[in-house]
Amino acid sequence: MGGxxxxxxxxxxxxxxxxxxxxxxxxxxxxxxxxxxxxxxxxVLRGYTPMRVVRSLLAGRGANMFYLHRLLDESLAPLHPxxxxxxxxxxxxxxxxxxxxxxxxxxxxxxGVLMDCNAGDYFPSFIRMNGIDHVxxxxxxxxxxxxxxxxxxxxFLDATPYAGLDNIDxxxxxxxxxxxxxxxxLAMVNITRAGENLVLTSAIMGGPKACYARGGPGAKMGSxxxxxxxxxxxxxDFETAQPYKGYNRTIAQKLLDTSVVKHALxxxxxxxxxxxxxxxxxxxxxxxxxxTWTDKLDAENxxxxxxxxTGCFRCPVxxxxxxxxxxxxxxxxxxxxxxxxxxxxxxxxxxxxRIESVIRLNNICNDLGFDTASTxxxxxxxxxxxxxxxxxxxxxQGLDLTWGNAEAVEQLLFQMSHREGFxxxxxxxxxxxxxxxYPGDALKYRMAVKGLxxxxxxxxxxxKAFALGLAVATRGxxxxxxxxxxxxxxxxxxxxxxxxxxxxxxVSAAPNSYETKERAVRVCxxxxxxxxxxxxxxxxxxxxxxPSLPGLEEFANQIGNVTGLQFSDSELSEVGHNIMGVERxxxxxxxxxxxxxxxxxxxxxxxxxxxxxxxxKIDRAEFEKMLSRFYEISGLDDTGxxxxxxxxxxxxxxxx
Amino acid sequence: MITVRLPGTLRVGPSDTLMFEGPLATVAELxxxxxxxxxxxxxxxxxxxxxxAVNDEMLLQHARERRLAxxxxxxxxxxxxxx
Numbered sequence: 001m002g003g004x005x006x007x008x009x010x011x012x013x014x015x016x017x018x019x020x021x022x023x024x025x026x027x028x029x030x031x032x033x034x035x036x037x038x039x040x041x042x043x044v045l046r047g048y049t050p051m052r053v054v055r056s057l058l059a060g061r062g063a064n065m066f067y068l069h070r071l072l073d074e075s076l077a078p079l080h081p082x083x084x085x086x087x088x089x090x091x092x093x094x095x096x097x098x099x100x101x102x103x104x105x106x107x108x109x110x111x112g113v114l115m116d117c118n119a120g121d122y123f124p125s126f127i128r129m130n131g132i133d134h135v136x137x138x139x140x141x142x143x144x145x146x147x148x149x150x151x152x153x154x155x156f157l158d159a160t161p162y163a164g165l166d167n168i169d170x171x172x173x174x175x176x177x178x179x180x181x182x183x184x185x186l187a188m189v190n191i192t193r194a195g196e197n198l199v200l201t202s203a204i205m206g207g208p209k210a211c212y213a214r215g216g217p218g219a220k221m222g223s224x225x226x227x228x229x230x231x232x233x234x235x236x237d238f239e240t241a242q243p244y245k246g247y248n249r250t251i252a253q254k255l256l257d258t259s260v261v262k263h264a265l266x267x268x269x270x271x272x273x274x275x276x277x278x279x280x281x282x283x284x285x286x287x288x289x290x291x292t293w294t295d296k297l298d299a300e301n302x303x304x305x306x307x308x309x310t311g312c313f314r315c316p317v318x319x320x321x322x323x324x325x326x327x328x329x330x331x332x333x334x335x336x337x338x339x340x341x342x343x344x345x346x347x348x349x350x351x352x353x354r355i356e357s358v359i360r361l362n363n364i365c366n367d368l369g370f371d372t373a374s375t376x377x378x379x380x381x382x383x384x385x386x387x388x389x390x391x392x393x394x395x396x397q398g399l400d401l402t403w404g405n406a407e408a409v410e411q412l413l414f415q416m417s418h419r420e421g422f423x424x425x426x427x428x429x430x431x432x433x434x435x436x437x438y439p440g441d442a443l444k445y446r447m448a449v450k451g452l453x454x455x456x457x458x459x460x461x462x463x464k465a466f467a468l469g470l471a472v473a474t475r476g477x478x479x480x481x482x483x484x485x486x487x488x489x490x491x492x493x494x495x496x497x498x499x500x501x502x503x504x505x506x507v508s509a510a511p512n513s514y515e516t517k518e519r520a521v522r523v524c525x526x527x528x529x530x531x532x533x534x535x536x537x538x539x540x541x542x543x544x545x546x547p548s549l550p551g552l553e554e555f556a557n558q559i560g561n562v563t564g565l566q567f568s569d570s571e572l573s574e575v576g577h578n579i580m581g582v583e584r585x586x587x588x589x590x591x592x593x594x595x596x597x598x599x600x601x602x603x604x605x606x607x608x609x610x611x612x613x614x615x616x617k618i619d620r621a622e623f624e625k626m627l628s629r630f631y632e633i634s635g636l637d638d639t640g641x642x643x644x645x646x647x648x649x650x651x652x653x654x655x656x
Numbered sequence: 657m658i659t660v661r662l663p664g665t666l667r668v669g670p671s672d673t674l675m676f677e678g679p680l681a682t683v684a685e686l687x688x689x690x691x692x693x694x695x696x697x698x699x700x701x702x703x704x705x706x707x708x709a710v711n712d713e714m715l716l717q718h719a720r721e722r723r724l725a726x727x728x729x730x731x732x733x734x735x736x737x738x739x
Contacts, residue, residue, distance in 0.1 A: 259703040263706075490707055
């Protein structure tokens with residue numbers, strides 16, 4: 001795959017070749033255009049994703065992979081302006097309740113492999129209101145630039161006055177300068193100073209907290225000198241193939257009737273998970289040296305500071321907690337969040353045990369535009385190196401990186417954002433050794449896979465399905481690609497027949513067994529790939545949090561109503577499989593092999609020491625056998641690449 | 657005496673804690689006792705989101721068969737994933 005086609009062509013030649021294959025008219029009702037935006041030349045081209053791609057990969061994350069595969073020149077580097085940054089909204093984004101999501105895709109400057117991030121809030125829906133499904137950005141602007149989208153038209157604006165602004169200030173300025181109201185007729189994706197300074201843990205912000213987070217997307221956008229995309233427009237009804245609002249009501253009711261929504265997401269949001277994880281002895285603590293932490297960070301302790309709940313475009317769940325520390329403070333005394341990931345990464349993982357400190361650090365990260373997973377993990381890594389004497393105050397330039405020193409962490413966050421002092425080192429995230437900041441033995445304590453720090457705080461030495469998922473996830477060590485969350489639910493483990501129906505085959509009831517877990521990971525990966533390509537939130541997609549939420553059946557029904565395209569459940573599952581396949585083809589071009597589908601050494605070598613699963617770790621031989629079974633049922637060859645006739649089918653879809 | 661701690665969303669009174677006296681050999685028997693005290697409670701618990709923990713030990717398997725002893729604390733915990 002790839003071959004001569006992928007070489008010796010500039011990005012503009014690649015786009016031109018792609019445009020020649022694309023239609024100039026929508027291929028199905030509600031399809032929006034793909035706009036190719038040359039930031040250097042200030043030119044825009046438009047086309048529509050070909051039907052063969054839609055049938056195989058849908059839109060959103062799926063079609064993003066088509067565009068990246070066609071436009072990627074792996075002889076360059078991730079931050080080269082000829083490497084595109086691609087936004088894509090799902091087929092159902094902005095149309096179906098809780099489908100408010102979109103993806104941002106590129107070659108990750110942080111990990112060195114596929115970058116693919118997902119976010120909600122309002123941008124993915126509002127860009128569709130302008131008749132645009134995908135935005136492909138390339139070329140470096142001559143100076144800081146902002147794209148303004150209104151009535152489907154794209155204008156290039158001077159963003160120099162906004163350079164240097166972080167998230168809070170920028171979001172205060174934009175409504176005044178452009179008119180409009182956030183969440184009503186105004187949405188934006190933007191970078192902060194961290195993105196401008198090419199910090200590898202920087203995010204693209206999609207709201208006060210919502211962000212495209214993993215793999216350094218803020219740095220990628222900064223490398224193009226694009227400060228923001230501002231989208232204006234009234235919400236509107238789409239002209240669909242068939243009536244769809246009746247089935248929307250069915251989906252909304254299904255969401256609201258689901259226990260996990262009623263009992264957790266709607267009331268406290270994701271911090272609920274902290275308590276069961278720490279009780280299980282699976283809470284990543286002090287860079288995963290320990291696996292349990294204080295009950296002072298249980299979700300109930302956030303309650304006094306939870307000032308409300310909010311949500312994304314037309315989502316009835318409203319799972320996002322707001323916070324107010326109720327004390328005289330600076331701008332970081334109130335904000336949006338924290339989610340479970342931030343609670344874990346800025347609580348136990350760096351040894352902080354005060355909920356007020358976690359909330360404050362969360363609010364700072366939202367303003368500075370950080371991926372809290374990569375940022376928290378990079379800081380935890382530095383703290384362990386400091387604990388072990390691998391780095392000292394000489395390297396940290398006086399910062400005391402003792403576990404739990406929230407004040408030092410706060411100072412470090414600002415240093416990272418500015419790339420000043422020791423912050424300039426931590427800003428290089430997983431690449432700190434490669435760039436000569438840390439000695440080689442520091443890698444032993446880096447909790448990363450494929451160059452990406454772990455997304456969630458859950459220590460997966462106990463639950464082997466979780467471990468396999470983190471190892472094979474195409475964007476690196478991330479739970480949102482395939483997490484078999486229901487492995488922690490006894491009600492499902494204790495009902496083998498139900499569990500078998502859920503995953504289309506038997507899956508071991510024992511959470512710490514290696515047997516048959518590959519099947520559950522495969523099914524989740526397929527389902528979530530489709531979810532990202534229709535724009536559904538992961539929290540409200542079947543299998544991630546509940547067996548009762550909308551899944552392939554509901555997606556197929558509503559795709560049919562909205563677009564007129566008919567998919568069976570199994571055909572949609574194959575779409576999810578195809579997406580994973582294209583992602584692996586991209587990673588293959590970037591040098592990823594089976595050896596990269598692995599886990600940090602710590603999990604193979606150091607057992608869990610607390611709880612009823614004390615002694616658990618990952619057995620290398622059993623893990624390799626599980627991985628081989630996963631490859632077999634996934635249609636992958638020994639190197640982790642799509643094999644046989646499926647590979648040929650993918651090549652046909654990709655037009656190569 | 658068995659102490660039961662309920663999550664906020666299942667709380668039926670001002671307190672999140674219920675006390676049960678008498679021989680309750682297993683979690684399943686405790687669920688029956690909860691249902692007797694709070695009609696309909698059993699149906700609410702027949703849901704994959706709820707896990708049980710006994711004395712801070714999360715039960716990922718065989719939850720209803722778990723043996724109980726006098727003095728145990730049983731906690732009902734909604735369990736989800738997040739981002």
